[in-house]
Amino acid sequence: MFKGIPTPALTIGLLGLIPFLLGLAQIFGYDLIPPAIRNADQMTLPNTGAGLMLGYGKIILAFMGGALWGFAASRATWLLLTLSVLPALWAFLVVGGDLVMLAFGFLGCLAIDFLYAQFGVTPKWWIRLRVMLTSVVVICLLIPALG
Numbered sequence: 001m002f003k004g005i006p007t008p009a010l011t012i013g014l015l016g017l018i019p020f021l022l023g024l025a026q027i028f029g030y031d032l033i034p035p036a037i038r039n040a041d042q043m044t045l046p047n048t049g050a051g052l053m054l055g056y057g058k059i060i061l062a063f064m065g066g067a068l069w070g071f072a073a074s075r076a077t078w079l080l081l082t083l084s085v086l087p088a089l090w091a092f093l094v095v096g097g098d099l100v101m102l103a104f105g106f107l108g109c110l111a112i113d114f115l116y117a118q119f120g121v122t123p124k125w126w127i128r129l130r131v132m133l134t135s136v137v138v139i140c141l142l143i144p145a146l147g
Contacts, residue, residue, distance in 0.1 A: 020140040023053035062088040071121040103141040
């Protein structure tokens with residue numbers, strides 16, 4: 001599962017799941033964010049688990065579009081560059097306050113990842129990392145919607 005994924009990419013990717021997991025825990029009544037962090041003067045963390053996952057998820061979806069843009073730049077075709085902006089547009093225009101729509105955004109981004117892999121613009125390990133991380137994110141986003 002982790003074979004061939006560079007340790008820094010794997011570690012940072014896994015750490016990036018923490019806000020989704022904290023949001024899911026909070027939805028189930030376990031607020032694991034220390035009060036000192038939540039109440040810090042400069043912090044603007046949402047007060048709900050869904051809010052935490054939505055806020056962070058929109059940022060990460062836009063970030064993933066930026067990563068795709070970086071891959072697309074190697075070819076600079078209309079198709080690849082256009083596809084790379086779709087995750088950010090989805091987060092901005094479609095998601096609103098809907099965890100399910102955010103999950104669909106991550107699945108759409110994963111579909112673009114697969115297409116980019118077919119075009120040979122991603123590292124060989126990219127899809128393994130993205131499938132693993134996207135699976136956890138989508139599960140975290142859909143559990144509250146299905147429960």
